[in-house]
Amino acid sequence: MIRCGNLERDLGIREIYVKYEGDNPTGSFKDRGMTVGVTKALEVGAKTTICASTGNTRSSLAAYSAKAGLDCVVLVPSHKIALGKLSQALIHGAKVLAVKGGFDDCLSLVKEISKDPRFYLLNSINPFRLEGQKTAAYEIYEQLGDVPDKLIIPVGNAGNIVAYWKGFRELKLLGLTEKIPNMIGVQALGASPVYKAFIEGSDKIKPMESVETVATAIRIGNPVNWKRALRAARETGGMIGAVTDEEILWAQSILASREGVFAEPAGAAPIAFLIKAAREGLIEPDSRVVCIVTGHGLKDPDVVLRRIEKPVEVEPEVDSVLENLSATITEQT
Ligand SMILES: Cc1ncc(COP(=O)(O)O)c(C=O)c1O
Numbered sequence: 001m002i003r004c005g006n007l008e009r010d011l012g013i014r015e016i017y018v019k020y021e022g023d024n025p026t027g028s029f030k031d032r033g034m035t036v037g038v039t040k041a042l043e044v045g046a047k048t049t050i051c052a053s054t055g056n057t058r059s060s061l062a063a064y065s066a067k068a069g070l071d072c073v074v075l076v077p078s079h080k081i082a083l084g085k086l087s088q089a090l091i092h093g094a095k096v097l098a099v100k101g102g103f104d105d106c107l108s109l110v111k112e113i114s115k116d117p118r119f120y121l122l123n124s125i126n127p128f129r130l131e132g133q134k135t136a137a138y139e140i141y142e143q144l145g146d147v148p149d150k151l152i153i154p155v156g157n158a159g160n161i162v163a164y165w166k167g168f169r170e171l172k173l174l175g176l177t178e179k180i181p182n183m184i185g186v187q188a189l190g191a192s193p194v195y196k197a198f199i200e201g202s203d204k205i206k207p208m209e210s211v212e213t214v215a216t217a218i219r220i221g222n223p224v225n226w227k228r229a230l231r232a233a234r235e236t237g238g239m240i241g242a243v244t245d246e247e248i249l250w251a252q253s254i255l256a257s258r259e260g261v262f263a264e265p266a267g268a269a270p271i272a273f274l275i276k277a278a279r280e281g282l283i284e285p286d287s288r289v290v291c292i293v294t295g296h297g298l299k300d301p302d303v304v305l306r307r308i309e310k311p312v313e314v315e316p317e318v319d320s321v322l323e324n325l326s327a328t329i330t331e332q333t
Helices: 005-011 030-043 056-068 083-091 103-113 127-133 135-144 159-173 193-200 226-235 245-259 265-279 301-305 318-323
Strands: 015-020 048-052 071-077 095-099 119-121 150-154 182-188 239-243 288-293
Touching: 005 015, 005 245, 005 265, 015 135, 030 056, 030 127, 048 056, 048 103, 056 071, 056 083, 071 083, 071 103, 083 095, 083 301, 095 103, 103 119, 127 135, 127 159, 135 159, 135 288, 150 159, 150 265, 159 182, 159 226, 182 193, 182 226, 182 265, 193 226, 193 239, 226 239, 239 245, 239 265, 245 265, 245 301, 265 288
Parallel strands: 015 288, 048 071, 048 119, 071 095, 150 182, 150 288, 182 239
Antiparallel strands: none
16 A cells, blocks of 8 residues: 555545555456456366456456466457557457447346356456455555555446455454444446435436446446445445546546556546545545555556647757756756
8 A cells, every 4th residue: 555645635634545456467456356266267177268348357367367378258348448458458368359339238248158168257246356356455454454444446347345345344253353444436427327326325226328437447337236335335334426537537647646656547536536525524634544546557548648748849959958847847945
């Protein structure tokens, strides 16, 4: 975890940490579950793994399948593919098929196809994935010596929030901790069926047919684990929030420029929520907050390059360089 002293001062909150999952082998939290899931695939004698993916699942499954000597098939929505993630799946040798539809279509297809025992399904419906992912909750406990007051985490298919919740519940069952953090799930407003059910006080989500967000990893209209995600939020005194694309992109640059942490857009969603919630007084100033930054910013560099100023071209001369620096360098006192 990375302690975010600058954000603490900016937002007036006692303790803010980022659990930076971009540091995992393929650059996202998915590796935690995939190493367990692929081990189980080997155990049952599978030859081919399969998944639907908005991006990081396929990068991780392709890498772990390669290492295990298994074939890997991946179905991805044909639009809005983050190039970093696609290149990972391809270099690890996965067979990638681009489906003319969204993530939800891809998931229905792989669920159907994996009824055939030749294919071992590794989406987060696979319970072993969540067993791996819950270990992040143990690590937080180990590093803090306790659990935080609040955990803020992005929600797409809602597997990860459920995995953390399980990890924290187990720590309590073992008598290691007394409380479970308020679990706060964050969706992108353009793909927010769980958020809508939460604020309406409903026990059911209404799947969204058309979803849109710059945070492609959480661009999901019909999340598999919605029921348990709602329970995680409600039973822990947490909530499901939503943030706009503008708020996500703003948070991505704040996190990078104030804390030196580069998150992909979905990974910046918890920071976007934290900034908004702190301003609205929803986070008590003496809280200890952990935000889960789920994936590395290099996964989706296009999002950044599209909106930041390109480097200025200069002559290969000292004067030309200094001339272009006059507005930015700080005078030494
Ligand atoms: C970077 C990133 N953040 C968040 C999520 C959402 O996780 P979950 O689908 O478990 O809610 C994903 C899932 O693909 C992801 O890749």
